[in-house]
Amino acid sequence: MEFVHYIFLPALAGGIIQGVTGFGAGVVMMMFLPLQYSVVQSAGISSAICMILCAAMVYRYRKTINFKKIFAPAILYLAISSISILFAKMINQEVMKIILGIFLIILSLYFLFFNKKDIEPKGIVSILCIVISGICDGLFGIGGPLMVIYFLAKTSSKEEYLGTIQCFFLINVLYSTIFRIFNSIITIDLMPGIGLGMLGILVGLFVANKIVDRLDGGLVKKLTYVIIGLCGLSNVITTLL
Template sequence: MITRYLPIFIILSILAEILGTIGGFGSSVFFVPIANMFFDFQSVLGITALYHLSSNVTKIAFFKKGLDKRIVLYLGVPAIIFVSIGAYFSKYLDPKILTYILGVFLIILSLLFLIFKQLKILPKTRNAIIGGSLSGLSAGLLGTGGAIRGITLAAFKMDKNKFIATSAVIDLGIDFSRSIVYYFNGYMRKEHLYLVPILLVVSVVGTWIGKLILNKMSQEQFRNLVLILILLIGIISVMNIKI
């Protein structure tokens, strides 16, 4: 990335962290499309994994009072297993095609839930396992699986704090697992390590601002915003803009 674009990158990263906190499914769903405008895709995967580790630790610290241990088990374990599989195969598959498919899927899914408000994913253990597996696989292949996890978590009708804390704990396990695989894939490059402390500050500032905004929202506003943000993520993924 050319140095003159660094301030723009930082501002957009803070915005991604704020939106990711408000939406409750992590900043990577916004950060990956943003970072993809500045870096090659494999570098994006490495940077995102390192950044997201600090981002999720920050969220757990801010929202530590809410946590559903049962959902962490049923959704988190399959996610951790499948993120390792996805991360390994990421070097063999065309990321552009996968990103486009994910974008179309998220657009259709979010529109369905926004238009047909009575449509719901049943809060069953089986659905938690399937959602965790798909979100983990997506995170490993594309760098982001939070939107799929967000839709699955929404079925269990948690309050805002529990939703965010549970999502962050699952994401922490996902990021730790894929970071190891990405390292051996050669995605974590020395020339990008200067971004780690910058993004650590971004994660704290963005999460803090997001929490302030979230405290002023109702549960119904929160649900609708999650779906709207997922729709936006899908559109960004399909557009696949490059700078």
């Protein structure tokens, strides 16, 4: 029952939100997984579950992937995220929960007020996008927001963007999952839960496809961003008390 409550249901919720709004399922799962697992383990579980989404998207857009635009950022991203994963293991997990709470608040504010798709990162800004994303991915399993901005600017069509960024994320989650396994963050006893989470996220996407036309996607997005911020605030307050 532990896996059902703490992995399957968050993955199901993440799949529904992702399907309705296009919003990252990983962020939604990281609102709930730390209630049962350490932040380090939660990041690994969330990333591993999201692998199934990335694989499905890569298969769908496989003909439009621009591999030349993946290679360089992937090397830097994976190096930074690896260092961050090892660093996260050494931090007190109560401190990590506070950091995660602050991160969720910042993420909420970013999506509510600063998520502009017309930003074009160049030079050092591009590098910062990759570095910051790699750090966030290593610490919390959430590296998507700034990489969305990066790849939107580097690709010339919606199809090329979707194929390229999903391939980038698939490479990352495959690598980070293996890296976390070798560093005993993802352990064998978590594998059934991760498999159940993959099922949950697919069920969530199926449900979302059935109800998406009946909902106001923009309103759902805003509500989700607000809930993320409130969860972050609650995380900080409950950890400090």
